[in-house]
Amino acid sequence: MQNRKNSFLKLETPAGRTIKVLTHTHPRARRMSLTVGLSGPKLSAPRGTHPAQVKAFLKENADWLERQLRTLEKQGRKLAPPIPGVRDSMLWRGEPTPVRWDYGVFPSIRVDDAGVMTIALDLEHPEVKLIAQRAVRAFVVSQMKREVARLARIFEPMVGKSIVATRLLPLRSLWGSLSIHGRMTLDLALMLAPPAALEYVVAHEMSHLWIRNHGRRFWQRVEAIYPDYLETRAWLSRQGYGVKAELARWIGAELV
Amino acid sequence: MFFKNLTLFRFPKSAAEALGDGLDKRLKKHQLKPCGPLEMQARGWVSPFGRSETELSHQVGHYLLLTLGLEDKLLPPAVVNEALADKLEALKEERGKPIGGRERKRLKDEVLTDLMPRAFSRPGRLNGYFDLKRGWAVFDTSSAKAAEQFLTVLRETLGSFVAIPLDPGESPRSLMTGWLTGAKLPEGFELGNECELKDPADTGAVVRAKKLDLDTAEIREHLKSGKQASMLGVVAEQRSSFVLGEDLTVRKLKFLDIVTEELENTERDSARAELDARFALMTLTLDSTLHRLEDVFRLTRPRDR
Numbered sequence: 001m002q003n004r005k006n007s008f009l010k011l012e013t014p015a016g017r018t019i020k021v022l023t024h025t026h027p028r029a030r031r032m033s034l035t036v037g038l039s040g041p042k043l044s045a046p047r048g049t050h051p052a053q054v055k056a057f058l059k060e061n062a063d064w065l066e067r068q069l070r071t072l073e074k075q076g077r078k079l080a081p082p083i084p085g086v087r088d089s090m091l092w093r094g095e096p097t098p099v100r101w102d103y104g105v106f107p108s109i110r111v112d113d114a115g116v117m118t119i120a121l122d123l124e125h126p127e128v129k130l131i132a133q134r135a136v137r138a139f140v141v142s143q144m145k146r147e148v149a150r151l152a153r154i155f156e157p158m159v160g161k162s163i164v165a166t167r168l169l170p171l172r173s174l175w176g177s178l179s180i181h182g183r184m185t186l187d188l189a190l191m192l193a194p195p196a197a198l199e200y201v202v203a204h205e206m207s208h209l210w211i212r213n214h215g216r217r218f219w220q221r222v223e224a225i226y227p228d229y230l231e232t233r234a235w236l237s238r239q240g241y242g243v244k245a246e247l248a249r250w251i252g253a254e255l256v
Numbered sequence: 257m258f259f260k261n262l263t264l265f266r267f268p269k270s271a272a273e274a275l276g277d278g279l280d281k282r283l284k285k286h287q288l289k290p291c292g293p294l295e296m297q298a299r300g301w302v303s304p305f306g307r308s309e310t311e312l313s314h315q316v317g318h319y320l321l322l323t324l325g326l327e328d329k330l331l332p333p334a335v336v337n338e339a340l341a342d343k344l345e346a347l348k349e350e351r352g353k354p355i356g357g358r359e360r361k362r363l364k365d366e367v368l369t370d371l372m373p374r375a376f377s378r379p380g381r382l383n384g385y386f387d388l389k390r391g392w393a394v395f396d397t398s399s400a401k402a403a404e405q406f407l408t409v410l411r412e413t414l415g416s417f418v419a420i421p422l423d424p425g426e427s428p429r430s431l432m433t434g435w436l437t438g439a440k441l442p443e444g445f446e447l448g449n450e451c452e453l454k455d456p457a458d459t460g461a462v463v464r465a466k467k468l469d470l471d472t473a474e475i476r477e478h479l480k481s482g483k484q485a486s487m488l489g490v491v492a493e494q495r496s497s498f499v500l501g502e503d504l505t506v507r508k509l510k511f512l513d514i515v516t517e518e519l520e521n522t523e524r525d526s527a528r529a530e531l532d533a534r535f536a537l538m539t540l541t542l543d544s545t546l547h548r549l550e551d552v553f554r555l556t557r558p559r560d561r
Contacts, residue, residue, distance in 0.1 A: 106437040107482050134482030137456045142430035149425030162558050165423050
């Protein structure tokens with residue numbers, strides 16, 4: 001751990017499974033943390049942590065790690081990317097939405113009243129797959145921008161402060177964050193989850209305009225502006241990676 | 257004094273009131289003082305009318321013009337490093353051993369203290385106007401950092417001043433791409449002859465076109481492959497042309513002949529009258545453009561708490 005910033009460790013679980021964990025030292029890390037993202041398990045540790053401590057920490061959390069990986073597998077991690085021209089379905093606002101492909105000079109996407117998504121593009125273009133990914137990403141961003149602006153207008157009078165700017169990106173494990181200057185970053189995958197997920201994350205981040213930490217007072221504030229937060233938060237922990245995987249499948253994202 | 261670039265902010269009604277009574281007195285307290293011998297920069301208010309004038313603000317209707325004076329010392333890092341290397345060399349020979357980090361830092365401070373009084377000061381001015389009725393703060397720069405500096409000095413002057421950058425409710429990229437692919441432009445807007453197209457992925461390809469009809473096969477090919485407009489040349493109401501960025505920064509703002517001709521028809525017998533006429537004409541021309549941008553991109557004015 002002292003010499004190499006990134007390395008892989010092999011972990012034998014009690015169930016007899018071997019898991020490769022990316023270990024990573026971070027200058028600002030104050031404690032060890034284990035996360036499971038779409039690219040696999042990752043362990044962050046403060047600089048100078050002894051390898052034996054890392055191994056012990058992993059061993060301690062082996063059961064938890066195995067459970068998380070099983071959940072991910074059940075939720076369909078590493079789904080096959082869509083093939084333009086072949087009927088498919090996409091999770092959109094929490095509902096599996098049939099996707100129809102159409103010919104269009106310029107890429108465009110619309111969702112009609114019957115809940116069918118039509119992706120129009122030049123299906124004979126040699127880079128049609130890449131064009132489809134760009135079109136889906138642009139569509140998700142534009143729809144989300146509108147939705148976030150609507151939600152911010154609802155929560156602003158309750159919070160009493162405004163967001164300075166919003167940034168919409170595919171994120172690896174976070175759902176959102178708020179910078180010290182009041183800039184809110186949100187995960188694009190929230191548009192694929194039920195509308196309540198985006199509502200909760202916006203309410204959560206805007207509550208950070210009051211209180212920057214995740215203490216008891218913070219959660220009281222979140223509850224005051226979004227009473228059903230526990231239910232939505234639990235949904236995100238249970239189904240979240242499935243939604244992120246679905247977005248990655250459609251936009252071919254390198255998740256940051 | 258026509259602005260060449262615009263960085264836009266919005267402010268609530270209460271902030272507009274703070275710019276009202278007693279502003280000149282407050283501005284005088286924060287007037288630009290020349291950069292001291294050991295200061296790297298100085299910021300403060302100067303007269304929008306020029307060096308010899310004393311008034312620190314100018315108001316036409318509900319538009320208030322302020323000018324921030326800037327002075328920055330020019331001390332290139334190469335000069336500092338050279339002087340530091342000379343000192344280190346001399347000290348190393350004298351002591352016969354290498355110089356430690358702490359000593360090196362102390363020597364660098366000494367070099368800076370020695371060179372700063374001899375450095376040139378580069379003067380500059382940054383104009384900004386405030387639409388007190390609609391809550392627009394408009395700065396003559398394309399740099400958000402420079403605009404923030406202006407606001408920081410204004411906050412120091414007034415105690416507090418709430419102004420936030422634009423946060424559009426509609427994605428500018430999607431809308432501007434739509435205009436290029438045939439969607440109707442907002443009333444009074446026409447396509448210019450410049451654009452920048454980007455791959456939606458952050459690390460994607462960038463294509464820049466200048467002096468080119470945007471309704472051509474070349475541009476269409478890029479749009480067909482899914483690239484999106486991140487900057488777009490626009491002609492607004494036949495009165496001004498500019499390049500609109502996806503962050504809604506306005507660059508290369510030009511007022512067209514129809515506007516400058518109006519200026520020639522007015523009587524201006526002094527520099528003060530000239531500035532007054534230009535400011536009035538510019539704010540009136542930009543007023544409808546900003547109003548249009550507000551509608552199209554859903555740029556809401558922050559509310560009072």
